[in-house]
Amino acid sequence: MLLTLTASCVRGLLGSGGKGKKGTARLDLADLPRFVREEMLLSGLNLTTDLLAGADRSRLEGIRERADRVSCACLLLIEPEPQDLVSEVGTGVQRLVRVVEAGHILGCTAVAVRLQAKDQDEVMALVATRLRPVMERAEKLDMNLLIAPHTGLTERAERVTELLKKVGGFRVGTFPDFEAASKAKDPGAYLHRLTPYATVVSASTIEFAATGKKAAEPSIEAFEKGAWVHKPYDLKSYVTAIRAVGYDGPLGIDYRGTGDVTMGVRRSREALLAALGGLSAVEGL
Numbered sequence: 174m175l176l177t178l179t180a181s182c183v184r185g186l187l188g189s190g191g192k193g194k195k196g197t198a199r200l201d202l203a204d205l206p207r208f209v210r211e212e213m214l215l216s217g218l219n220l221t222t223d224l225l226a227g228a229d230r231s232r233l234e235g236i237r238e239r240a241d242r243v244s245c246a247c248l249l250l251i252e253p254e255p256q257d258l259v260s261e262v263g264t265g266v267q268r269l270v271r272v273v274e275a276g277h278i279l280g281c282t283a284v285a286v287r288l289q290a291k292d293q294d295e296v297m298a299l300v301a302t303r304l305r306p307v308m309e310r311a312e313k314l315d316m317n318l319l320i321a322p323h324t325g326l327t328e329r330a331e332r333v334t335e336l337l338k339k340v341g342g343f344r345v346g347t348f349p350d351f352e353a354a355s356k357a358k359d360p361g362a363y364l365h366r367l368t369p370y371a372t373v374v375s376a377s378t379i380e381f382a383a384t385g386k387k388a389a390e391p392s393i394e395a396f397e398k399g400a401w402v403h404k405p406y407d408l409k410s411y412v413t414a415i416r417a418v419g420y421d422g423p424l425g426i427d428y429r430g431t432g433d434v435t436m437g438v439r440r441s442r443e444a445l446l447a448a449l450g451g452l453s454a455v456e457g458l
Contacts, residue, residue: 177217396447
């Protein structure tokens with residue numbers, strides 16, 4: 174598998190230069206791929222559209238070139254704002270088409286979107302119809318359109334897969350998320366159901382803790398021995414669940430906890446490496 178970073182979790186490190194709240198230097202978004210590759214030891218980048226506000230084609234191409242130069246490509250573009258394709262007839266579809274086109278310029282293989290819709294059969298049929306023009310544009314650009322979990326229509330795994338079938342095509346898929354899985358009645362079954370359609374899986378993390386008073390510093394070995402754990406849910410069981418259905422694609426680290434986000438990402442990396450069986454199980458490191 175390839176370990177990547179979802180850039181939104183380090184938004185506090187980004188800016189137009191100068192210093193952050195604690196005197197730390199701000200990173201320009203174009204410098205993030207090098208930081209991710211060299212400092213966080215990860216091998217790819219998932220961007221969110223809010224980080225690209227105001228960016229023109231030249232800016233997007235520049236980010237792509239910088240990312241390719243350091244072997245930390247932009248793999249996924251995420252639209253974090255849920256889109257209403259039911260009442261907002263034209264704007265939602267137009268917005269998603271623009272996201273697909275921006276992802277293509279960045280060199281991404283996929284875009285992930287959230288849908289704001291009630292869990293009703295007639296709503297599902299309408300959403301599927303309105304997703305098709307977005308899907309057609311994605312297909313022409315050789316990109317995948319991934320449905321990310323959200324409350325309502327796409328909250329339950331079985332409803333997501335039903336929506337995929339109604340949309341149709343080989344390039345519509347899923348963007349499973351560990352935190353969303355943890356809220357399901359059976360997290361393993363949730364991941365088993367969605368992961369076969371996934372191009373990227375969101376390895377979201379929240380909080381890490383030592384299990385003893387004199388625990389070692391967090392490391393692959395410490396996580397393997399159980400001296401450190403991810404408290405809200407068992408990352409190893411989730412990794413096992415996605416591997417059980419043959420998934421070997423990118424895992425996007427998305428640290429959603431408090432405190433030092435850089436440390437949170439690094440601990441996420443160590444925990445996931447331990448769950449995967451060490452460095453030899455991961456590509457590009």
